[in-house]
Amino acid sequence: MQKISSRREKNKVSEKNNIPKGEPDILSPWRTHEPLETYKDRLSFSTPEHGDLFYMIMDLPRKYRVAIYLYYYEEYSTEEIAQLLHIPKATVDTHLYRGRELLRKKINGGE
Structure with a gap:
């Protein structure tokens, strides 16, 4: 009985935290499907090394890129x-x- 009630509670929490369809994604700059080439000329960095690191991070698979950015x-x-x-x-x-x-x-x- 305990497992069922905790699953129900977990489902309520996950339903409540889901972003409704059509809402902007809170991580949109890092979850973009737009190719980097379309906006990279608008980016500026304080040093060339910061730019190099940014492009290396952007080349990572999404799951790693998002975690690294947020952290x-x-x-x-x-x-x-x-x-x-x-x-x-x-x-x-x-x-x-x-x-x-x-x-x-x-x-x-x-x-």
Whole structure:
């Protein structure tokens, strides 16, 4: 009986937190389907290194890119990111780890 009631509560919470269709996505700059080439001439960076890092991050798969952006640029905790994305905290930790590993390889000339 306890499991059923907690599942019902969980479903209520997840239904309540879902963004209705037609509403703007809160992560739209990082979840865009628009190719980077269409807007990259409008971007400016304080140093060339910041630009290089941005383009490396943008080349990451979406799940890693979003986690890295929210954690490092928006300073959300892993718990907050998990709530925003409706995924377990452990998944956020994994996305951050794997995203950093991919960035490390790119920076060191691997790929």
